[in-house]
Amino acid sequence: MERQIYLDHAATTRTAPEVVEAMLPYFTEYYGNPSSVYGFAASNQTVLADSREQIAGLLGAKREEIYFTAGGSEADNWALIATAEAYGKKGKHIITSKIEHHAVLHTCAYLEKHGIEVTYLDVDENGIVDLEQLKAAIREDTILISIMFANNEIGTIQPIAEIGQIAHAHGILFHTDAVQAFGQLPIDVNTCQIDMLSASGHKLNGPKGIGFLYIRKGVKIRSFIHGGAQERKRRAGTENVPGIVGIAAAAKRAAADMQERTDREIRLRDHMIGRIEREIPYCRLNGDRKKRLPNNVNFSFRFIEGESLxxxxxMKGICASSGSACTSGSLDPSHVLLAIGLPAEIAHGSLRMTLGAETTEEEVDYVVDVLKEIVQNLRNMSPLYEDFLQKQHQE
Amino acid sequence: MYTEKVMDHFQNPRNVGEIENASGVGTVGNAKCGDIMRIYLDIDENQIIRDVKFKTFGCGAAVATSSMATELVKGKNIQEAMAVTNRAVMEALDGLPPVKVHCSLLAEEAIHAALWDYAQKHGIQIEGLEKPKSDIHEGEEAEEEDY
Known part of the structure; x- marks a missing residue:
């Protein structure tokens, strides 16, 4: 097989061998249901508690504040819907941003159909939420602010601590979707005044199908899945023990080398950004240069379309993703790219490449070399480029 | 998601380019929606399409349908070219995913727009040909933004 270069770590990651190793006994040996009485199964309670402790420790949280879910999307759905229900007497207004993941945006749209009012904050050209606009959006009946920690497409990191402070100064709950940030950035739920936080296992070399919602003690949030006493009666369903062991192992692993790993990724990322900007004309870096996830590179290339890219x-063995409409099955390009002010035709020509711990400089250089050639070939085929050259020629 | 034929026409598109002093040029689509096709026709005095070239901004299916459409009309007379429908382009490509069917419609429209341009320039009427509706030069042109 030809070489494969995987630059889509924001989509998902390879489950680390040591994570798989940690999980395996819980499929075949310790397969008991933790709710059962007999010792062989009940002893799984211990590994659940240890896993919870492991994750809580990384966030500055308490063990009993971690609720396992089937992933980040479930955690987002739960945080929003259950808050709207539990705090319905206090108010019916939620504030979020235009660049949230669809797990938040579509849940807000659902809540709007059920009488909740939602304010969608704008972002600046780099994708950062305007704090003044946030303050101005707060109402008497605002019950929740939900702003993502870092964006999945353009990698922009939000001023989370400031948002948490604003929320708490007004007695409003603060939820953050940290699916992209958890394991990549240090997070402390206390200094950032976060009340709820969603995360997922498979973005940090853990397994798919497992995530968690951190819920600060004292937050009244109702159960989302009914039918059992698991997760302190808030999320029914037999625990995904192998998955929970897996996400805890992955989180521990990600925390252990976070500084070293992300320093290396930042160096590679900036090397890649620099080369693309120097060597490929008519491109634009999307997202903030500094307040950016260590592994995120996102560019728009004018005159070409993302899916063909x-x-x-x-075909050259490079796995990446795009905010083009054609990759999402709709006619509109990415809502994030439109929110940062890109015209639709330029948003169609976007490319996201997300690095991982295994990405090498040689791979990055190979990708840029290939990319240069492909962008030029597609431009040579593009009527927009032809018109542009003609216009330039006339001037 | 694409058939082998689509992938082949995307990877090795036939008839990419421009024709200087073309008999007819048609551009259809909209950059906002992510596809624009431009077809150049070189038509001789017997109304035979001697040569055809295309340029396309769009997804893999947009490139492949443009390429296939040019293959299907090359060497044909204009009435035969009129008979090249989006269905014919899709069939020749062994099908398209449902979300990409509009690309084949665009290919048909691009051929028609180029034929219309030819008919206008030569003061002739082509049976069954209507004025193209989605020529970008009449509607929204791609916004120019420099950076």
Whole structure:
């Protein structure tokens, strides 16, 4: 097989061998249901508690504040819907941003159909929420502010501590979708005044199908899945013991080398950004240069379309993603790219490459070399480029 | 998600380019929606399409349908070219995913727009040909933004 270069770590990651190793006994040996009485199964309670402790420790949280879910999307759905229900007497207004993941945006749209009012904050050209606009949006009946920790497409990191402070100064709950940030950035729920936080296992070399919602003690939030006493009666369903062991092992692993790993990724990321900006004309870096996830590179290339770029890259063994409409099955390009003010035709030509711990400088250089050639080939085929050259020629 | 034929026409598109002093040029689509196709026709005095070239901004299916459409009309007379429908382009490509069917419609429209341009320039009427509706030069042109 030809070489494969995986630059889509924001989509998912390889489950680390030591994580798989940690999980395996819980499929075949310790398969008991933790709710059972007999010792062999009940002893799984211990590994659940240890896993919870492990994750809580990384966030500055308490063990009993970690609630396992089937992933980040469930955690987002739960945080929003259950808060709207539990705090319905206090108010019916939620504040979020235009660049949230669809797990938040579509849940807000659902809540709007059920009488909740939602304010969607704008972001600046780099994708950062305007804190003044946030303050101005707060109402008497605002019950929740939900702003993502870092954006999945353009990698922009939000001023989370400031948002948490604003929320608490007004007695409003603060939820953050940290699916991209958890394991990549240090997070402390106390200094950032976070009340709820969603995270997922498979973004940090853990397994798919497992995530968690951190819920600060004292937050009245109702159960989301009914039918059992698991997760302190708030999330029914037999615990995904192997998954929970897996996400805890992955989180521990990610925390252990976070500084070293992300320093290395930042160096590679900036090397890649620098080369693309120097060597490929008519491109634009999307997202903030500094307040950016260590592994995120997102560019728009004018005159070309993202899906054809992805297929061409795939033929060279390079896995990446795009905010083009054609990759999402709708006619509109990414809502995030539109929110930072890109015209639709330029948003169609976007490319996201997300690095991982295994990405090498040689791979990055190879990708940039290939990318240069592909962008030029697609431009040579593009009527927009032809018109642009003609216009330039006339001037 | 694409058939082998689509992938082949995307990877090795036929008839990419421009024709200087073309008999007819048609551009359809909209950059906002992510696809624009431009077809150049070189038509001789017997109304035979001697040569055809295309340029496309769009997804893999947009490139492949443009490429296939040019193959299907090359060497044909204009009435035969009129008979090249989006269905014919899709069939020749062994099908398209449902979300990409509009690309084949665009290919048909691009051929028609180029034929219309030819008919206008030569003061002739082509049976069954209507004025193209989605020529970008009449509607929204791609916004120019420099950075």
């Amino acid at each position: 992805l297929i061409m890259l795939d």
